[in-house]
Amino acid sequence: MTALDSLPIYRSPLTRRGLLKCGMLGTAGVGLSLPQLLASESTIRPGGKVLADNCIMLFLDGGPSHLDMWDMKPSAPDGIRGEFNPISTSLPGYQISEHMPKLSQHMHRAMVVRSMHHTVNNSHGAAVYTALTGLDRGEAGGLANPSDHPHMGAVLAKLRPSPPEVLSHVHLPYITQEGAGNPPQPGFFGGFMGRSYDPLFVLKDPNAVDFRVPELSLEADISAGRLTQRRELFDMIGAKLPKQANRSAASEMTVMQSRAMDLLSSERAQRAFRLTDETDADRERYGRNIYGQSTLLARRLIEAGTRIVTVSWAPDANATWDTHGSNFVNLKTKLLPQLDAACGSLVTDLAARGMLERTIVAVFGDFGRTPRINANNAGRDHWNYCYSLMMIGGGFKPGLIYGTSDATGAFPASNPLVPGDILSTMYHALGIEPQAEIYDQLHRPHRVVPAGEIVPDLLV
Numbered sequence: 001m002t003a004l005d006s007l008p009i010y011r012s013p014l015t016r017r018g019l020l021k022c023g024m025l026g027t028a029g030v031g032l033s034l035p036q037l038l039a040s041e042s043t044i045r046p047g048g049k050v051l052a053d054n055c056i057m058l059f060l061d062g063g064p065s066h067l068d069m070w071d072m073k074p075s076a077p078d079g080i081r082g083e084f085n086p087i088s089t090s091l092p093g094y095q096i097s098e099h100m101p102k103l104s105q106h107m108h109r110a111m112v113v114r115s116m117h118h119t120v121n122n123s124h125g126a127a128v129y130t131a132l133t134g135l136d137r138g139e140a141g142g143l144a145n146p147s148d149h150p151h152m153g154a155v156l157a158k159l160r161p162s163p164p165e166v167l168s169h170v171h172l173p174y175i176t177q178e179g180a181g182n183p184p185q186p187g188f189f190g191g192f193m194g195r196s197y198d199p200l201f202v203l204k205d206p207n208a209v210d211f212r213v214p215e216l217s218l219e220a221d222i223s224a225g226r227l228t229q230r231r232e233l234f235d236m237i238g239a240k241l242p243k244q245a246n247r248s249a250a251s252e253m254t255v256m257q258s259r260a261m262d263l264l265s266s267e268r269a270q271r272a273f274r275l276t277d278e279t280d281a282d283r284e285r286y287g288r289n290i291y292g293q294s295t296l297l298a299r300r301l302i303e304a305g306t307r308i309v310t311v312s313w314a315p316d317a318n319a320t321w322d323t324h325g326s327n328f329v330n331l332k333t334k335l336l337p338q339l340d341a342a343c344g345s346l347v348t349d350l351a352a353r354g355m356l357e358r359t360i361v362a363v364f365g366d367f368g369r370t371p372r373i374n375a376n377n378a379g380r381d382h383w384n385y386c387y388s389l390m391m392i393g394g395g396f397k398p399g400l401i402y403g404t405s406d407a408t409g410a411f412p413a414s415n416p417l418v419p420g421d422i423l424s425t426m427y428h429a430l431g432i433e434p435q436a437e438i439y440d441q442l443h444r445p446h447r448v449v450p451a452g453e454i455v456p457d458l459l460v
Contacts, residue, residue, distance in 0.1 A: 050431035051395025051459065053358045054307055055152070056298045058343060060365035061128065061176045061185070061314040062321030065380050066388035067371060067409045068331055069097050071114045080371045080408050083328045083378070091399050099336035102344025109347065109356070111396040111458055114388045115403025115412035118419055120367070121384040124317035125178040125185040127366035132187035134420030135450040144184050148191035150438070152423065153199050153308040155448055159432050166269050166305035171199035173206065173294045177316040185317065188310065192440035199310065206275055206293035213273045272304035273297065287341040295342035299349055302359060313339075321365055325376040339363075347392055360394030360426060371408040386411050389422065395429040395459050402458060420452020428454045 065082075067073060072086045072095065086095035089107035096104055103110075118136050120127040125142025129135065133149040153169030162168040175184045190197030204211055275283065275297060286292040291313055298309035314320040323330050343363060350356040368387025369380030386405045392398075403415035424434035427448055434449035 051358075051429040052360050052393070053430070054302045054355075055156075055309075055360040055362060055394065055426065055430065056295075056302060056346065057152075057308065057310045057362045058295065058339070059128075059132070059310060059312050060321045060339070060363065061312050062124065062317050062319070062323075062365065063127070063367045063369060063382055063387075064321045064335075064365045065323060065327060065331065065369035066114070066386070066405075067369060067380070068327070069100065069336070070112050070388040070390060071405055071409050072097060073371075073407065073409050076371070076408050079373050082373065084332070091401070094401055097331075097336060099332055100340045100344075102340045103347075106344060106347045106392065107399070109351070109392050109398045111391045111398065111400045111402065112388060113390075113402045113417055113422070113458075114386075114405050115414065115416045116364075116368075116387045116389055116419070116422070117385050117412060117416055118367070119384065121382050123178075124322070124366055127382075127384060128176075128185045128317075129187040131364065131366050131419045132423075133191075133450070134418075134423045134452045136418070136420075142178060142186065144186035144189060146192065146195075147440075148186050148189065149446070149450060150191040150193045150197060151188050151199070151310070152426065153310060154190040154193050154197035155427075155432065155438060156307045156430065157197055158193065158438065159436075160307060160430065162305050162307050167200050167272075167301065168307050169197075169199040169310075170202060170298075170301055170306055170308075171310045171312065172202040172297065173290050174203065174312050174315045175201060176312045176314050179318055180316045182316070188312065192446070193438065194441050202273075202297075205290045206297045207288055207290050211273075211275060211293075216270050216273065268304050272300045272306070275300070282345075285341065285345040287338050287345075289338055291338050292342040292345075295346050299346055302350075302355070303353070323369065323379055324374070324381055325379040327369065327373070327380045328378050350393065356393040358394060360396065360429060361392040362389075362426065363391075364389035364422075368409075371410045383410075391422075391426075391458070394426075396425075397458055397460050400458065402455075417455065418452060420449050421455050422452075424449045424452040424454045425458050429459060 068082050068084050072084065073081050074086055075081070085098045087098045087101065087104055089096055089104040091107040094107055096107065118127070118130045120130055120136065120139055123139050123142035126137065126139055129137070129141050129148070132151055135149045157168040171188060175188065177183065178185050188199070202213060275293060278296065283293065283296065286296040291311065294311045298311055301309050320335060343361070347356065347361060350359055350361070367382055367384040370383045373379070374381060386409060403417065404413040405411065406413045427434045432448060434447065434452065434454065436448050437445040438448055439445055
């Protein structure tokens, strides 16, 4: 049994048999069925001009080094400037790491913030929660619990839901743990909105030869005709339920069962997961690894109508971008080449398909890395006081480098921003005002973004 198994609240919810269960009462103790997972109200509350319809979030869990990626300091002293050389980009006057050559050709499309900061420096989980929700609750906020503020995907599933025949919010390829064998990090779930707003977790390697999502396929003993009969049964039962606005959970479950059946019979939803439809050359462009193929799958899901896809780039907080040791070796040989191939190919494809204008590609992590290089085979440690992130498309201003850090990348020198500012701006672009109210399961109101403001200068 893994640490995730010991936390039933966040156990992966999918079983094929559960998809077609006819029972309409509670599912205590058994994880979510797809109908519950997809539960969302149809209320849409857009505010102002809607700039974007979708979002792909490449979350670099563990803390990517801003000094070796987006905010290099070639003139800094030894022990700070790092081993990599800056290269010119498609944006005149702006340079990034030599190990991101594909992304360097997209910087005229990108918006980079070099003045991010928040208060959490030790706990990855607490920093992840701050980065994903905008609620900075300090070092003690690193454990996931049902009262957490929800992930952006949960809010969009409620306020801007996808059509019933497509998935609204998908998360892959890991539920990142707070260290190997530890509980999951907070910030990725439905939180106080309830488990029905958790994403669809796809926890399999899309690079595997036998990759498939059986939860979205009919079992051998369930024919299309039988599925139709079950739909008719649910429709008949639903018609006999009370018509009051506050109908029972049984009525809501009927609606969710209907949505599950929409997905099971939806070629559009199922086709998105067929990576074998891609050419070998295209799959190679993204990188034949779990993250490259997850990013390719994210593109296919967005094309199929999914509102938001989150790619969490680590099985646990210490596994990838947490480069306390061998920072330059890990970035050079694995992390940056994989990110460059995946994200560079993603932006290329979205632009070629005419989708980039309406799709936010968000690339960020929980914090940055220390200016001073340590003695652990040239590693860098956690650094929350200043870090960088990148947004491309979806209404973010192309070719904008916003904010500066000081001479060593230690602190913001101009235009400092906190995660709540970025999330507020993302929500605004997606048509949701960040000060709007969402409600927990006790019908208590909460701001969409607990703290932070829209930054108009970041948008077109």
